[in-house]
Amino acid sequence: MKIIGNMGKTKKSPQNINFEEKNNFEYLLNKIVRDVKISEGRKSLEDILRCIYRNQPISTKKIGQEVKLPLPIVSNVRTILERNGILKRSEKGALYTNYGLNIVEKNLKFRIKKDLKCPTCKGRGIILDDKFSKILEKVKKYSKMRPVVDTSIDQSYATPETATYRAAFMADRGDLEGKRVLFIGDDDLTSIPTGLSNLCDEIVVMDIDDRLLSLINEISNKENLNIKTVKHDFRREIPKEYFNKFDVVFTDPPYTLDGLKLFLSRCVEGLGIGGEGTIYLAFSHKPIDVYLSVQRIINSMNFVIYEHIPGFNYYEGSEIIGNTTFLSRLVGKNIKYPNEGIDLLKLYTGEVKPTLRYYKCLKCGSVYEIDGKNRRIENLICKCGSKRFKMIKRKKNKRAE
């Protein structure tokens, strides 16, 4: 029997509390929600507890992916639960103690020991056939050639599997065969498996990053994919000659509401204002109030959420956002720009939520503060010469607000 921790910090604890009693356990849960500031509240905390129950032992990273919460939140919750004797730590990740197991089975009525996610398709609902499995092998090879991410414009690379599943998904839904497909940004190189499918009439990739465009060109030439690349800053309209020229657009915009509206506006231009078309949108899972704004923006453009799969996309290195995003297939008619205006100064997450991150050198242990604007992790070299770091902490950058 242990006591309630305080944000994971060691504090002396005056009383022993028995969490087998429902009221005490509820008190603990509510305190954790308050202290750790879990925006979705009690429900998300239960998701963490349930996820560990069904998958133990499980790493913090994997919990974050499953419950779609940022890692620091999951990590704080885990620490408090450990301090209170409910969880313990093993090499393979978080585990319930016998005491903890008894508490959640009694008070939260947990009983399902293994989730029902389809083992064949991992919940995505589609599989890669022989053709797409071969495409995946090529994509794996090419994705190693990607340049270092530029976090100031929210770059973050989807895994080769994700890019290939996206292409297979679009192919399955009939959105590639004979279609003209536009990518509004493509740091994930989703255009490569799309091109390798050899199904589209035309593929155009627009992006602001020269490094990515030249890599796409290089692969396209080598594989004879006929992908056209256009350097473009989405703060401006896409070039007039590309208005109303496409059937399908794929985009994975910055995960801010203004970034979303901006990128979706460019999608609408490509499909043709007043016309119809399909958008594939990858975007991060948000707290409900923001999520509602996301869906209202989509509907305001006369697009229906025709299909919506949480956790479809996995990313490399971006553990901080829980590492997965949803994929939405949006079908529109009489399409138009979003109703609301766009704030061009709030496009990227670094602009909306200025954050300080602390990175520790994996070689010598030195710690560096990174604000993401003046100093970026991808350019950091330790005084010892190493370039390998691990993020150990992040906090709001009050100076920047």
Next chain:
Amino acid sequence: MKIIGNMGKTKKSPQNINFEEKNNFEYLLNKIVRDVKISEGRKSLEDILRCIYRNQPISTKKIGQEVKLPLPIVSNVRTILERNGILKRSEKGALYTNYGLNIVEKNLKFRIKKDLKCPTCKGRGIILDDKFSKILEKVKKYSKMRPVVDTSIDQSYATPETATYRAAFMADRGDLEGKRVLFIGDDDLTSIPTGLSNLCDEIVVMDIDDRLLSLINEISNKENLNIKTVKHDFRREIPKEYFNKFDVVFTDPPYTLDGLKLFLSRCVEGLGIGGEGTIYLAFSHKPIDVYLSVQRIINSMNFVIYEHIPGFNYYEGSEIIGNTTFLSRLVGKNIKYPNEGIDLLKLYTGEVKPTLRYYKCLKCGSVYEIDGKNRRIENLICKCGSKRFKMIKRKKNKRAE
């Protein structure tokens, strides 16, 4: 080389047209869209052609399920394509002629011969484990005891598989263990597999149909499920003692916008106005403009479409709506009634779209006209004594408007 038909009726045809030429084929497609009045237009027609390409030979019913279009539309399209030499008929369903195959491969660039839907989960993303497989066997048995459907209140029975997958889906998402679950209408008996899962704290079923409630009571008593049933007409608020008492609500309302708003309002009452909670909504795939209204209603109640799976639910005997509906998991916070008013005279499809249906006796061939209000198919007995009929035609009931 055949000619363009006219709504499937034989007409003399003055000219031979070669559809291998893209312009001629486009002309045919546009003419079909106009004549058959496919509300989603060219896109849906392509869906039909693609579906046959990937699944041939395929029955009209199966095409309707896959493309989510009403059977009479699919049937008319099929007939015109046959008359123009693009499709042919076999015992197992629609097939391309060699001529037709060449046309769609050349003009629509079809190349994927088999879709990528996951064979393990049929695209639903979850599987039935041993426990739910056993539950399915029981549900199959009990579903045979269901009374005859009452089409005047849009009853239409989901298959036992559908009911069981729904329960498994809710269980997987953590919405059953220790939860209080309300069913706003339950002609599908989804409460039975939910109860058999033995996970919930409480299950309450409200429905207007005494026959269903007594069947649910009978099964609940026999299996010791402890399901509580309440007879209720959803045109009125649910009884006050059930306000704010549930964590999760399941509903499969009448497929009209007013029916949707009404049933969702009752869900909100059960979850608690101003509170939070989860709704599972089964509803039919609609043309985009109506679909947009559906999603705007959901968002106006402060519910996010957290997950949205088209074609999740299959129904027995209701081939006319393409036989599948979507399943949406809606997560709400600060929840409220929908913004717009509800027209209590437009709840059921028979009230919104008065339809005359013609049924042919399978024994003697006599044909009967059914308006769904004064005369209903479930009560029909042929003069020859048979009760088995097949719908052969339907049309708008202009008298009723």
